[in-house]
Amino acid sequence: MSSAPVLDAAPARTAAALAPSRPAPATRPEIERALGPARGGAAAPVVEKPLSVPERLFNQGWLRKLVILAVLAGIWEAYGRYLDNDLLFPTFSATVEALGRGIMDGTLPARAWSSLKVLLMGYAAGVGLASLLTGIAIASRVGTDVLETLTAMFNPLPAIALLPLALIWFGLGNGSLIFVLVHSVTWAIALNTHSGFLSVSRTLTMVGRNYGLSGPRLIGKILIPAAFPAILTGLKVGWAFAWRTLIAAELVFGVSSGSGGLGWFIFENKNMLDIPNVFAGLLTVILIGLVVENLIFQTIERRTIRRWGMQA
Numbered sequence: 490m491s492s493a494p495v496l497d498a499a500p501a502r503t504a505a506a507l508a509p510s511r512p513a514p515a516t517r518p519e520i521e522r523a524l525g526p527a528r529g530g531a532a533a534p535v536v537e538k539p540l541s542v543p544e545r546l547f548n549q550g551w552l553r554k555l556v557i558l559a560v561l562a563g564i565w566e567a568y569g570r571y572l573d574n575d576l577l578f579p580t581f582s583a584t585v586e587a588l589g590r591g592i593m594d595g596t597l598p599a600r601a602w603s604s605l606k607v608l609l610m611g612y613a614a615g616v617g618l619a620s621l622l623t624g625i626a627i628a629s630r631v632g633t634d635v636l637e638t639l640t641a642m643f644n645p646l647p648a649i650a651l652l653p654l655a656l657i658w659f660g661l662g663n664g665s666l667i668f669v670l671v672h673s674v675t676w677a678i679a680l681n682t683h684s685g686f687l688s689v690s691r692t693l694t695m696v697g698r699n700y701g702l703s704g705p706r707l708i709g710k711i712l713i714p715a716a717f718p719a720i721l722t723g724l725k726v727g728w729a730f731a732w733r734t735l736i737a738a739e740l741v742f743g744v745s746s747g748s749g750g751l752g753w754f755i756f757e758n759k760n761m762l763d764i765p766n767v768f769a770g771l772l773t774v775i776l777i778g779l780v781v782e783n784l785i786f787q788t789i790e791r792r793t794i795r796r797w798g799m800q801a
Contacts, residue, residue, distance in 0.1 A: 554783070579765040587765035588772055596754070597773055604735055604750030605777070607663050611670025612731050616724070618671060619678035624708060626679075627686050636683060640676050648673035648734045649741065666738050673730040678723040685719025686712050718794050725786055729778075736774055 540548075547553065562581050569580030579587075591597035622639070625632035648669040655665035689712055697711035713720065739752020751770055758766035 551783075576762065576764055579768055583765045584768040584772055587763075587769040591766065591769055591773075597751075597769070600749060600751050600754040600770075601773055601777065604739065604752065607666050607750065608670065608731055608735050610663070611667040611735070612674055612728065614667065615671045615674025615727060615731065616678060619675045619682060619723075619727075622675070622679050623682045623686065624705070626683055627708060627712065628704070633683075636679060640680055643672065644676040644680065646672075648730070649737050652738055652741065666735060669734055669738055670731050673734040674727040677726040677730055678720075681719050681723025681726065682716065685716030685723075688719065689715040714797070717797075721786070721790060721794065725782070728781060728786075732774070732778060 565584075566581040569575075569578050569583070572578050575583060588597065622632075622636050626636040627633075651672055652665060652669050655668040659665045659668055686708075693711055693715055694707070697707050702710055735750070736752040736755075739750045740756050751774055755767050755770040758764075758770065
């Protein structure tokens with residue numbers, strides 16, 4: 490009795506292993522891809538199943554950040570209740586209550602707007618000066634030497650240290666604050682922008698020159714889009730430097746300048762030992778920073794860098 494020939498399945502498996510695999514379909518956030526059960530020695534198929542509601546919520550970045558803020562607020566509240574001393578460390582609920590009173594009577598919005606007006610003027614002037622210096626640096630080697638020398642000299646110099654001189658030069662008022670804001674903004678933005686321009690591929694620059702672009706047109710159409718991630722980083726750093734410099738300047742010289750901003754609000758309530766209002770002023774500074782970072786800068790980033798495929 491003759492036995493049936495036994496087929497060797499190894500070559501078939503080897504060919505299947507060497508066969509080019511199909512590209513994976515685009516990932517969808519509400520779908521989970523997992524390996525299904527193996528059948529008859531064949532490769533396990535890919536199974537897609539909808540994510541559960543908690544998993545879909547966890548994929549939302551804004552919700553994760555909100556949970557982090559809620560946890561920090563809970564720790565703040567617990568520590569404040571543990572100390573039980575509003576003069577030393579008020580609870581989160583007491584701070585929110587003081588914040589609500591300040592908003593309802595119009596004090597905090599007026600102080601915040603007073604600070605933001607000065608900040609926007611100084612920030613805009615710093616961005617303009619940084620753009621001018623960076624354009625000169627890109628245009629010539631002498632300009633590069635000038636920018637590198639100036640940044641090495643002035644970038645390590647704290648802006649708040651120049652405020653006494655600014656008060657002598659520009660007098661009491663917003664002029665002194667704008668001067669120190671320009672100093673704190675210019676060098677961070679100029680350094681990041683110049684570094685971004687230098688990192689642009691020479692191929693892109695040559696393509697632009699082949700199309701007849703030079704000078705401002707080359708910078709606007711080739712260098713700025715290619716270096717925009719570094720430029721946006723510089724804008725973020727410059728904003729943070731300007732915001733904390735302004736609050737520090739108002740804290741130290743708020744009485745003399747009569748600025749009436751958030752820094753002066755914090756200083757004034759500290760002198761009256763109204764610590765919940767002091768924390769309400771600090772919380773206002775934090776909230777403005779969160780709004781600017783998560784609404785303004787992230788919107789710009791989403792519509793430019795991510796849309797252009799320059800960031801994952």
